Amino acid sequence: MKKISKSASSQILIIGYGNTLRGDDGVGYKIAEIIDQWNLNNITSLAVHQLTPDLAEKISQVDTVIFIDAIYVTDMNRAKIEIKTISINRKINNLGHHNNPEQLLSLTQAIYQKIPLAYWILVPAVNFNFSESFSSTTQKYARVTLEKIKIFLSDQSLK
Template sequence: MSLVNSLVIGYGNSLRGDDGIGIKVAQIVADWHLPKVRSLSLHQLTPELAAELAQVDLAIFVDAYQCADPDVVKIHPLKPSSSIQFKSHFSDPEALLSLTQALFGKCPQAWWVIVPGISFELSDRLSPLAKQGIKQASQQIRSLVKGLVTENMVRQPICTKSV
């Protein structure tokens, strides 16, 4: 099976406990050394990422959200939002996709992988819940970059918003 030209963007704050989930997942993806699959570990989404997104067919954004249920790693399809608010950073991937579309006339197919976490205080350690979610998210991302998306991978949110 051939891989899709992909960019995995994990973002968050690794000094705020489980908020570092996205960064850890992006590091795991980098360790796979898969051709056509790049990963970035970032503190936040910035406008400069639009140029990177315009060069790929698939973008996967990875972030943490506050939820105590270990079985709720969620994958949401993303589309550019209807409006662009220019800021120094973006709080959601859809705004970044909108900027990519506006600047380059195209944007990749995109997914938002959100992983549950419970500890967002000052710490460089991940909770056991976060570690379990990272493992599950990594497996699902591997399927996404291989083009293997199944209906039961895509779930609706049942806990609080992403943090």
């Protein structure tokens, strides 16, 4: 991924999402809450349970959006944080309660004619049972994700 230079007026939106009552699934939500506590200029961090169409307006108002979610892993030897550059999904459908970042970008472009630079960070997760705590695996990767985001926000490469 290319280094991104951000001007002082560049606006960044971080959207962490997931079910906080289903163990590791809530890691994106928790990471967004932590980033919000950093109180950084030009950065808005939202913790949401799911991606919904109303987020398109907020996405249209920024230069960069970062989505953070859990990804189920079965092979711990291959577990790693995935960071993807994402773009619009030309097939807008099912704009209900189970949207993904590409669909939200497509909706943002369709309504507001704007698409910010977008990333999707997927944090390894192993436990999706009813719980409000994270597995040790997800705790470790959440810390690494926060460090990567700190580096990115200080104008370095996200990878």
